[in-house]
Amino acid sequence: VLSIVESNGDSVVSSFGIILDSSGTYQFTQSSDTQKLRFIADVYGKRTIDELTKKQQNQSAADIIHYLCTDEKYGYGLDDSTLEPAYILKIINMRYAMALNVYRQYIDTVLASDVSDETAAAIMENKDVLTGVDISEDSIRKYTDGMYFASIIGYTGQISQDEYDALDKDEKKKEILMRTNEKNMTTGSPGKLIITFAIPLMLGNIFQQFYTMADTMIVGQVVGVEALAAVGAGDWLVWLVFGIMTGITQGFSILVAQFYGAREKENLKCAVAKSYIMTALLSVIVLAVSEGAVYHVLLFLQTPDNVIDLTMLYLRLIFAGIPIIAAYNIFAAILRALGNSRSPLIAMTVAALINVGLDLLFVAVFGWGVAGAAVATVIAQGFSALYCLMVLRKIPDIRLEKQDFYRQPAMSLRLLKVATPLAIQNVIISVGGLTVQYVVNGFGFLFVAGFTASNKLYGVLEMAAVSYGYAITTYVGQNLGAKKYQRIRKGVRSGTYMAVLTSVFISGMMVLIGRNILSLFVSGEPEQIRQVLDIAYKYLFIMAVFLWILYLLHVYRSAIQGLGNTLIPLASGIAEFVMRVSVALLLPKLIGEDGIFYAEICAWTSAAVLLFISYMIIIRKYKE
Numbered sequence: 001v002l003s004i005v006e007s008n009g010d011s012v013v014s015s016f017g018i019i020l021d022s023s024g025t026y027q028f029t030q031s032s033d034t035q036k037l038r039f040i041a042d043v044y045g046k047r048t049i050d051e052l053t054k055k056q057q058n059q060s061a062a063d064i065i066h067y068l069c070t071d072e073k074y075g076y077g078l079d080d081s082t083l084e085p086a087y088i089l090k091i092i093n094m095r096y097a098m099a100l101n102v103y104r105q106y107i108d109t110v111l112a113s114d115v116s117d118e119t120a121a122a123i124m125e126n127k128d129v130l131t132g133v134d135i136s137e138d139s140i141r142k143y144t145d146g147m148y149f150a151s152i153i154g155y156t157g158q159i160s161q162d163e164y165d166a167l168d169k170d171e172k173k174k175e176i177l178m179r180t181n182e183k184n185m186t187t188g189s190p191g192k193l194i195i196t197f198a199i200p201l202m203l204g205n206i207f208q209q210f211y212t213m214a215d216t217m218i219v220g221q222v223v224g225v226e227a228l229a230a231v232g233a234g235d236w237l238v239w240l241v242f243g244i245m246t247g248i249t250q251g252f253s254i255l256v257a258q259f260y261g262a263r264e265k266e267n268l269k270c271a272v273a274k275s276y277i278m279t280a281l282l283s284v285i286v287l288a289v290s291e292g293a294v295y296h297v298l299l300f301l302q303t304p305d306n307v308i309d310l311t312m313l314y315l316r317l318i319f320a321g322i323p324i325i326a327a328y329n330i331f332a333a334i335l336r337a338l339g340n341s342r343s344p345l346i347a348m349t350v351a352a353l354i355n356v357g358l359d360l361l362f363v364a365v366f367g368w369g370v371a372g373a374a375v376a377t378v379i380a381q382g383f384s385a386l387y388c389l390m391v392l393r394k395i396p397d398i399r400l401e402k403q404d405f406y407r408q409p410a411m412s413l414r415l416l417k418v419a420t421p422l423a424i425q426n427v428i429i430s431v432g433g434l435t436v437q438y439v440v441n442g443f444g445f446l447f448v449a450g451f452t453a454s455n456k457l458y459g460v461l462e463m464a465a466v467s468y469g470y471a472i473t474t475y476v477g478q479n480l481g482a483k484k485y486q487r488i489r490k491g492v493r494s495g496t497y498m499a500v501l502t503s504v505f506i507s508g509m510m511v512l513i514g515r516n517i518l519s520l521f522v523s524g525e526p527e528q529i530r531q532v533l534d535i536a537y538k539y540l541f542i543m544a545v546f547l548w549i550l551y552l553l554h555v556y557r558s559a560i561q562g563l564g565n566t567l568i569p570l571a572s573g574i575a576e577f578v579m580r581v582s583v584a585l586l587l588p589k590l591i592g593e594d595g596i597f598y599a600e601i602c603a604w605t606s607a608a609v610l611l612f613i614s615y616m617i618i619i620r621k622y623k624e
Helices: 002-007 033-043 061-070 085-100 117-125 146-153 161-166 169-177 190-223 225-233 235-262 265-300 308-320 322-337 342-365 370-392 410-441 445-481 485-521 526-545 547-562 567-591 593-619
Strands: 018-020 026-028
Touching: 002 085, 002 117, 018 061, 018 085, 026 061, 026 265, 033 061, 061 085, 190 225, 190 342, 190 370, 190 445, 190 485, 225 235, 225 308, 225 370, 225 445, 235 265, 235 308, 235 322, 235 410, 235 445, 235 547, 265 308, 265 322, 265 410, 308 370, 322 342, 322 370, 322 445, 342 370, 410 445, 410 567, 410 593, 445 485, 445 526, 445 547, 485 526, 485 547, 485 593, 526 547, 526 593, 547 567, 547 593, 567 593
Parallel strands: none
Antiparallel strands: 018 026
């Protein structure tokens, strides 16, 4: 039967509770531990889960397959050491379906459905040797306007009474009441999915930028221009350290999104567990290196003498919170990989309010200066991490068990293979930024203050691009897992249009009201304020005019990352580094201080061109 069905392009039933994942490993399909145990109990012929032995409860999917192949009493007589796993699984699917009806003498077992006329003819021609096999035709009731009949028909997919009875009291409440915000991005309008996913992220980024700007505004207005320059002198160092953790966690989330899209539940849980372990270890290493090197790096960067002590104090306190910030990054990255952008928004919104309140308390009331701003930021990030963790623990698909942290040691290498290039990319970009900071520091603390004020608005310019990027990475990752390649093309095209339109709107706003916003960061003597604002607005204007290039960079880099390729984004980071450093070191010598403003634009352009060409080449390889 299997040979006839497959020779005509049809397929046999696939309702068994085990599948083969993309790496050829057997995996359970059940979404919760209770359902998995119920399935195992059915395989072993037990009436309830409680009748299973400890060994049976801990059986892996491969162990179940081996049992059904080789057990003397209940096995199907298959040699699982020589036969292909795909063939074994197909045979077990049919034999197990028949076994479920063994005591129901007059109930047919469906081995294949919706078959072609050729398959039906071949079965009928061989009925003399296919004892008990027949072809039947069924009519299907179709509701053309199903959504309007839903209240009459009811819903499908309700758990069985056995499964419900097996749940304890608390689990019943969770199964009935708990609702999470995962989003399946493999069906529906690509443009609508991307924008609805990105909007909560944009709102979250608005609040994140709000409290980043609040730090700077409160420090600049309450403490003064020197304190503003001190915070700004450490910007690229902060970006370097946090960029390592962001790159690592974002890389981990790419595999999580692919496993989620492919519905590989065991791989999904294992990837999440390994991501937690490696993020924790790496955060400790980065913390130790950062605290040990900060003073020497500030000296190397020619940080002005009148601000270096304040800058070092600010950075030491920020770096002390690296494990907390790393925890938020990995929790939020996994939520986004599952299509949940709402929970990170809530976390960031409340964290922003906490941060601003603590800024006012620590800086304006207690007089702690830049130290107060740093402590407020770390405490606020701690809340974000805690909230995202609480949400993750309620999601059935990634409800982790102890064994998930020990299974598949090779999963750690798979995660690092994807994540390491992203971390290296961020390091390279940061080193280029530190080179720019080195040049800027040589122009004096007023230039540093103006440059800092514009850099704080850089986050506002970029926030929608980052949000579109996360949305596109998740969208592409899930659809790659589901092998829906045409949807990937449509989604990236829609994302490009939306990104460019958004960048034009933001650019217009910055050109019109940017100087007024910049004035909120600065206080001091009138002449100092004028000089700082002239420097800041000139830089902001140049970035706003070329902002659309940055948005294209984010779209195509995120699409390539979602496809599982992190080497091309790494190459784009190298291109950014080379261009940023070259322009920063050479152009100011030719046209003066203003030359430093074009380092960023040239870096964007070189990376965007490389990423666009690479995406067009890579996507052609994916055929439906």
